[in-house]
Amino acid sequence: MFAPWWQYARKHYLDLTGSETPTKTTLYYDPILDVHHRLPVRAALFSCFYSSAQVPDDARRLFDAASASAGLTADPLQRLRDVRGPAIALALSREWMISDLEARLSRAIDAQFEPTWDHERGEFTWGLGLGEEHPRGQYNAFLATAEAASPGAWTRLSAAPLEACPQVVGVDFPNVALSRALWVNGVLHLRLDVHRPDPARLTTFRILDAEPGRAWSVVGAERSMIERDVSALVVTTPMRSGDLRIEPLAV
DSSP, X not given: OHHHHHHHHHHHTSOOSSSSOOOEEEEEEETTTTEEEXXXXXXXXHHHHHHTTTOHHHHHHHHHHHHHHTTTTOSSOOOOSOSHHHHHHHHHHHHTTOHHHHHHHHHHHHHHSOEEEETTTTEEEEOTTOOOSSOOHHHHHHHHHHHHOOTTHHHHHHHSOOOOOOEEEOOOTTXXXXXXXXXXXXXXEEEEEESSOEEEEEEEEEEETOXXXXXXXXXXXXXXXXXXXXXXEEEEEEEXXXXXXXXXXXX
């Protein structure tokens, strides 16, 4: 379904036919009223993000044109005029390893978008100069995506369904957060970030769907323990930041 639609869209909406650099993009089309709202190609940064994993060659052409149109390729980079466009451009420059653009965008975003640690709440957000009580959600979501991006990650995530694996649930967030949760060769590697460390206290979380009937151990912090209830593994560990490994015991 996507392939024939994309061939129509790249011609009628995205200005991608022929070898010329795209100059326009469609923001909105109403087939009933026959209203076709066209904008300069810089508005296509959103299209680049969503299409990059499926049609990377077209998305890269569109991205290069949109970034130039938005003034993001200038050196030095002038004041950023919006939030979402630069955030998407940063995520895709990391996806495609466009190092010079990534460096310029990263410096400008750090200088202009108010990256802020709220140590009382244990949160990192961007204030964006808006002076609002709560950080703007959609803008922060795009910036967090860019912050977490790494080369090829968006494409890998979109290429196939996620492999089924046991899931960590019941973490005492925001008192405890997991900055890493990764299965490697059957071993679960976790990194706990605790808001207010207190090794005298314990925190608990659960691991669903770990191999039933198999024994497991937890490695990495004194007084950590693991046991199985009816439906999950239950991990208890001190309220301290650090690494844990959940390992299956040999049968």
